[in-house]
Amino acid sequence: MKNLKFFINRNPIFDRCPSCKDLGSLHKSRARNTKENIIKTFTIWKLYRCKSCGWRGYRSVIVLTSRSLVTLCYYFAIIALVAFIVFKVLTSYNG
Ligand SMILES: [Zn+2]
Known part of the structure; x- marks a missing residue:
């Protein structure tokens, strides 16, 4: 990155x-x-x-570059991963 x-x-x-x-x-x-x-x-x-x-x-x-699209995809993947981990942590500690 x-x-x-x-x-x-x-x-x-x-x-x-x-x-x-x-x-x-x-x-x-x-x-x-x-x-x-x-x-x-x-x-x-x-x-x-x-x-x-x-x-x-x-x-x-x-201009939106092709490289910038790849970077955006990385960002979305990281955000999704972090959201998933946070969700998992929250649900496991609540129970
Ligand atoms: Zn002209």
């Missing part, structure tokens, strides 16, 4: 544009309406716009 990082923060500014595949052409875009503003504020997707082709859309700023 060396890597306890579940999520990797990434900056979509360094991504390729999903439309024209241009590198480093994305920049943050302002929300045009309330719905966009809500999504931008409360989710991991932020609005971006491509300088080269004018593409505009949402890019996620957090």
Whole structure:
């Protein structure tokens, strides 16, 4: 359990544009309406716009890695094991 990082923060500014595949052409875009503003504020997707082709859309700023999924599984296994032991101890001493 060396890597306890579940999520990797990434900056979509360094991504390729999903439309024209241009590198480093994305920049943050302002929300045009309330719905966009809500999504931008409360989710991991932020609005971006491509300088080269004018593409505009949402890019996620957090990536869930496959390694992080394994780490999460370990966590759940440990929690389940601890819960099981605690349950066993409690029930054996109560009787
Ligand atoms: Zn583009």
